[in-house]
Structures are given as C-alpha cells and as structure tokens.
Amino acid sequence: MSYEKHAWWKEAVIYQIYPRSFADSNGDGIGDLNGITAHLDYLAKLGIDVIWLSPIYQSPNDDNGYDISDYRSIMAEFGTMEDFDRLLAEAHRRHIRIVMDLVVNHTSDEHPWFIESRKSKDNPYRDYYIWKEPTETGAAPNHWESCFSGSAWQYDALTGQYYLHCFSRKQPDLNWENPKVREEVFDLMDFWCRKGIDGFRMDVISMISKDQSFPDGPLNADGYSDMFSHVCNGPRVHEYLQEMNRRVLSNYDLLTVGEAAGVTVEEAKKYANSEGTELGMVFHFEHTDGAANSEPVLGKWTCTPPKLSYVRKILNKWQLELEGKAWGSLYWDNHDQPRVVSRFGNDSPKWRVKSAKMLATVLHMQKGTPYIYQGEEIGMTNRHFSSIDDCVDIEEKNAWQQLVVEQKLIAGETLLKCFDCVGRDNARTPMQWDDTANAGFTDGEPWLAVNPNYPAINVKAALADKQSVFYYYQRLIELRHTLPIVVYGRFEPLLEDSEEIYAYRRILGEQVLIVEANWTGREVACPLFADNSWEELISNYEVHKAGFLQPYEARVVWKSRG
Incomplete structure (x- = not known):
C-alpha cells in the first residue's frame, strides 16, 4: 500500500452510517442494508467519498451490533449477504467506497468460540478469552470497572472462574496473547477484503493488549478502580498491529482508522506513523471527553457545555504535533457521542443552522480526514429524555441502575439531564428523511423513537432550501476536493x-x-x-x-x- 503524500484516504470525506437508524426498507422499524442502498444517490449528491458502516454482522444486539456472534454473516434484521453485495456494488458504481467496522477486542458471549471456551478449562478454545481464578474470598480478580458500569469480571459457575469483559458481560474480551486468536482475526479480515471492501474502522483497537499482571488500583467513588490505564495502549499493541499490517492490510489498498481510547499524541504517532507499518489514522477522544467536560457530575456524565478554550487547546495540539509525523482524523460526533450542534453549538431554532455551519467550518478546514455522522449534514439535534423508559442504550440503562438505583450517587433528574447532554441515544434516533410519520424512516414502529423535531429538521426540507446545512456541507466537501491547501x-x-x-x-x-x-x-x-x-x-x-x-x-x- 502506498503511503505517499496523495494517499486517497487523505483526500476523502467519510460518512458514518449507523444502519439500525438510517433507513428501513421493509417496515419492521429497523434500518437495513437495502435502506442504505436506496439512499446512495442522496449521499452521492452530498459528495462524500466513503461510507463507514457500523457493525452489520450477526449479533444478539446486547450492544447494538458491537457484540458479534458471527463475523462472516449479516445480521438478519439488516438483510442478507446478497443485500450487502448489492450495496457494495451500487456504492462502487457511484464511486463511493465502503469501510467496515472491525470489532475484535471482544466478541459476543454467543459466539461459537466463547460457547466452547466456557465449557471446560482444557477446552481448545479456553485460551481464546481471558479467564482468571477468584480471589481467596471468591471475589473478582480485581476491582476494574467496565465501560458500561459494574465489574469488568463475570463469574461463570460452570468452571468456577471469572472472564474479563471491558464492556457488557455479554462481550467477553478476546485474548490477543494467543496467536490462534490473531490468526482467526486476520483470516476474517481477509474474507471481507476479498469481497472488495475498502477499509476498516477498528473498534477500541487500542485495548487489544492488556497489562498481563492485571493490577488493581485505588477505588473511585463508585467502589471500582480504573481499568483504562491497564488495558489501553498496552505493551504489545503495536506489535499486534504491525503483524496485522504485514499479514492483511499491506495486501490491499485500504483506509484504516483505529478507535484508540486513551491514546496520546505520542502513541498516535506510532499507530498512524508515516511509514505505514500500522494504521492510516486513529480517533482520539480528548475534545469530546476529558478536558471538554470541564465540570462532570460523575465520570463522563455532565450537563456542562464544553468551553472553547478547552476544545481549541486540544484540537490545536493534535494539529501541530502530528504535522509531518502522522495523519489525523477529524470528527465532532458519532454513534457514541451526542449531536454536535447540541453539544458544541446552539440547537435553538434561532441559531441551530448558523451554529451547525460554524462548527462544520472549523472542523472541515483543518488538516486530516473528516468524518460526518448521519444527520449531522442536516443539523439533527439531541433529544430530551423525560424518563429512563425513553432510553434504549445499555450504557445509559446500566448507569441508571448503578448510580441512581443501587448506589444513589446521582438524583434521577440530574442523570436524565446528563443523558440529554451526552447520552449515546442522542445520536441513534432515526434519520429524519421528511415530515411524514416517523420522519420517513419506517412504515412501522421505530426501534427507537424519532426526535419530535423532525417536521422542521429533515432531508426533504434541507434539499429544498439552498441555505440549508446540507448545501453548506456539500460546499465544504467540494472545497476539500478541489483545493489541495485544505488537505495538505x-x-x-x-x-x-x-x-x-x-x-x-x-x-x-x-x-x-x-x-x-x-x-x-x-x-x-x-x-x-x-x-x-x-x-x-x-x-x-x-x-x-x-x-x-x-x-x-x-x-x-x-x-x-x-
């Protein structure tokens, strides 16, 4: 693969699709592959070069597809492999490339590997996952807290051991120390590359190498200790990615971007080095998390708008320190983040359009490859959560159970306000296509309620208004395509x-x-x-x-x- 100055993915604009919420073609209330295919002309009109598909593999959907039970099959709710092949062909016919979401830090507990792994300690698949003995008192091996609240360890009575799950208990972590696991991953990646896809967005790829001593640490207010410093950017992560590059990535002309929780600029220079031995670029979270949340209520949960001084300092740092050393990715929101105009701008009717355009300008004129999350290009906003019953996301539901119900650390009303600001369901409300029932997303009952503001904010209205957010994004994309100074x-x-x-x-x-x-x-x-x-x-x-x-x-x- 060429990593010359003019690598195609440096000049591209990527559009992320969350398939469950994009477009439903069969009336079951769930977005699907045929729904995406039906709207390819819309995306071509916008001018994007690449579609990044959030996971479409077979999954029990404990975490909406990020818990995979079969890497070589399409989720039944989304369609068939024939539907995918048609989507890929139709996208390519419009000069739009397809990037898949690669989720290989963990699988579903319903994956055949894990089903075998939990059967016995001497099962051939036992070492595909991370199993540990209880402490002398029968407790979990340490106090690590999972990303979705509660312990990162789940006891399995069949063999009397705990398995590690950095996310949901139904998402057991793979053991990358086992070379057989790496072989399995490289083989499934090659399967999709041979089908003709154009790259991978790699989910939490910075977490595949853990500190093998699995150390504990000081307890936080919720009674758990920090996990991230021991599972992010671990001792062998660059070794593993270089092996992946040699075995798979270097054989194809791919866009590769790693979701890199806990990544620093110095680490990013290794992941996305200019020699091209690992990945093309990484996602960092400093501007969306961390310093951007200047006054958190607890953990990530906050109601405070980010201050410009925080955000600018972070974005400028990444621009300056990656210069000439590594390529960067540019984004405001995605399926895990709230809507950009609500989080960083002003989503009131008076200023929504102006502030959405302003934020787009700041991002798309920077150096790096920009990512647009579905609906961002029409200025979709956060929604309001009036009760926990409005929430579908596992992170929100688990946080409510732990922080409100069990530990009583946050009042329910306060946490709901936090959900309004930074909850993941904000980004997952269905795409707003028009002002008909359910925003034109489905003829059935949508899996997640449509944002009530869809009669005013929708694609049909945006396309009819030459001053809309849509046409502004279209012009920004055009500038990136025509002026090398915007890219380089x-x-x-x-x-x-x-x-x-x-x-x-x-x-x-x-x-x-x-x-x-x-x-x-x-x-x-x-x-x-x-x-x-x-x-x-x-x-x-x-x-x-x-x-x-x-x-x-x-x-x-x-x-x-x-």
Whole structure:
C-alpha cells in the first residue's frame, strides 16, 4: 500500500452510517442494508467519498451490533449477504467506497468460540478469552470497572472462574496473547477484503493488549478502580498491529482508522506513523471527553457545555504535533457521542443552522480526514429524555441502575439531564428523511423513537432550501476536493487567547487560507481580514460587518502571497 503524500484516504470525506437508524426498507422499524442502498444517490449528491458502516454482522444486539456472534454473516434484521453485495456494488458504481467496522477486542458471549471456551478449562478454545481464578474470598480478580458500569469480571459457575469483559458481560474480551486468536482475526479480515471492501474502522483497537499482571488500583467513588490505564495502549499493541499490517492490510489498498481510547499524541504517532507499518489514522477522544467536560457530575456524565478554550487547546495540539509525523482524523460526533450542534453549538431554532455551519467550518478546514455522522449534514439535534423508559442504550440503562438505583450517587433528574447532554441515544434516533410519520424512516414502529423535531429538521426540507446545512456541507466537501491547501496545508493557530473566536491559518506554498469562527451567540470584534485582498471561499453569512463577527459567524478566506 502506498503511503505517499496523495494517499486517497487523505483526500476523502467519510460518512458514518449507523444502519439500525438510517433507513428501513421493509417496515419492521429497523434500518437495513437495502435502506442504505436506496439512499446512495442522496449521499452521492452530498459528495462524500466513503461510507463507514457500523457493525452489520450477526449479533444478539446486547450492544447494538458491537457484540458479534458471527463475523462472516449479516445480521438478519439488516438483510442478507446478497443485500450487502448489492450495496457494495451500487456504492462502487457511484464511486463511493465502503469501510467496515472491525470489532475484535471482544466478541459476543454467543459466539461459537466463547460457547466452547466456557465449557471446560482444557477446552481448545479456553485460551481464546481471558479467564482468571477468584480471589481467596471468591471475589473478582480485581476491582476494574467496565465501560458500561459494574465489574469488568463475570463469574461463570460452570468452571468456577471469572472472564474479563471491558464492556457488557455479554462481550467477553478476546485474548490477543494467543496467536490462534490473531490468526482467526486476520483470516476474517481477509474474507471481507476479498469481497472488495475498502477499509476498516477498528473498534477500541487500542485495548487489544492488556497489562498481563492485571493490577488493581485505588477505588473511585463508585467502589471500582480504573481499568483504562491497564488495558489501553498496552505493551504489545503495536506489535499486534504491525503483524496485522504485514499479514492483511499491506495486501490491499485500504483506509484504516483505529478507535484508540486513551491514546496520546505520542502513541498516535506510532499507530498512524508515516511509514505505514500500522494504521492510516486513529480517533482520539480528548475534545469530546476529558478536558471538554470541564465540570462532570460523575465520570463522563455532565450537563456542562464544553468551553472553547478547552476544545481549541486540544484540537490545536493534535494539529501541530502530528504535522509531518502522522495523519489525523477529524470528527465532532458519532454513534457514541451526542449531536454536535447540541453539544458544541446552539440547537435553538434561532441559531441551530448558523451554529451547525460554524462548527462544520472549523472542523472541515483543518488538516486530516473528516468524518460526518448521519444527520449531522442536516443539523439533527439531541433529544430530551423525560424518563429512563425513553432510553434504549445499555450504557445509559446500566448507569441508571448503578448510580441512581443501587448506589444513589446521582438524583434521577440530574442523570436524565446528563443523558440529554451526552447520552449515546442522542445520536441513534432515526434519520429524519421528511415530515411524514416517523420522519420517513419506517412504515412501522421505530426501534427507537424519532426526535419530535423532525417536521422542521429533515432531508426533504434541507434539499429544498439552498441555505440549508446540507448545501453548506456539500460546499465544504467540494472545497476539500478541489483545493489541495485544505488537505495538505500546514496548520497555524491564531487568536489563541480568545474566549469567543476559534481562528487559524493554513499554508501551502505561496497560498494562505484563514478560518475565523465566532463560538458565541453575540457579536464580537475580530482583528482579522483588515484589508480587502482576501477572496472568500465560504461563510454562513451573506453580509459581513467590518471588524466584527456576528453570532456564530464563520468565514474562510484565502489568497496567494506570490
């Protein structure tokens, strides 16, 4: 695989589809592959180059497809392998590539490997997973807390041991220390590559190598200890990925992006190194988690909007420190994150469109490969959770059970407000296609309630309005496709002390591009563009005020210094 300057995936724009919520073709209330195929022309009109499909493999759906029971079969609710083959062919006919979600840190507990593994301690598949003896008191091997609340260990009475599950108890972690596991993974990857897919988004790939001493640590307020420092970016993760690259990835022309929980810039330079020995790029979470949540209620749960100073510092750091060393990925939201306009912008009817465009401008003009999550391009918003019965996501339900019901650490009303802000169900409400029943997503009962604002926010309305968020995204994508400076220009921060304006410049040869964006709902003074020598590329306002940025105004200008 060529990792030259002009690798195709560096110049691409990726669109993530959460199949369950995209489009239902058969009226069962669940999105499916044929529903995606039916809307390929819409995506071609938007201008995207790649579709990233969240998992479509056979699964019991404890975690909506991220618990896989058969890597070589299509989830029955989504269709058949013939439906997938048709989707792949129709996408390729429109010059749209398909990237699959590779989930190999764990499987479902209903996967044949685990069914065998739990039968006995001497079963040939026992070492495919991570089993440990209880403590002398019969307790779990340590106090690690899973990502979905509660212990990361599940006792199995049949053999009297615990197995590790960093996520749901129905998602046992694979033991990558076992070379047979790695062989199985490489073989299933090759299966999909031979079918003609164009890459992999690798789920929690930074977690495949664990600290083999499985150390405990200080207990947190909820009675559990930190797991992440012992399961993320582990001692052999780069060894494993280099082996994967040699065995599979280097044999095909693929886009590869790793979801890298706990990744630092220094680690990212290894994962996405310019020599191309591991992956093309990684996702980090610093701007969506961590410092972005300046006032958490408990853990990830917060009701506080991120401050520009936090977000800018993080994004600028990644831009500057990856320069010339590794390629970056750009995103605001995905299936695990709330809607961007609600989290980082202003989703009120007055400012939703303006702030959605502003946020899109900030992201798409940076260096790296941008990702759009379904509905982002029409400015879909978070929904309101009036009770726990509104929630479907396992993370939300487990957090409620642990924090509200059992430990009584958070009032139910407070946690629901946190769900409104950062709950995963926000991103999973069905795609809003039009103003008919259920937003045109299904003729049946949707698996998750449609956001009530769909009569005003939908694809049909966006396509009919030339000033809509959709056409703004279309123009941003067009700029990336036509101006090399947007893809390859060097990044330089501007106005780093401002609490209102996010600004930066891009430089490529004699060309200079400047971005300025007002993150507030008020007019603010801006010292940029003091002369008239700049050509405007895009803005979310048709009329500007000299020396000022209007509420949520974004402008991109450029000129040649030659």
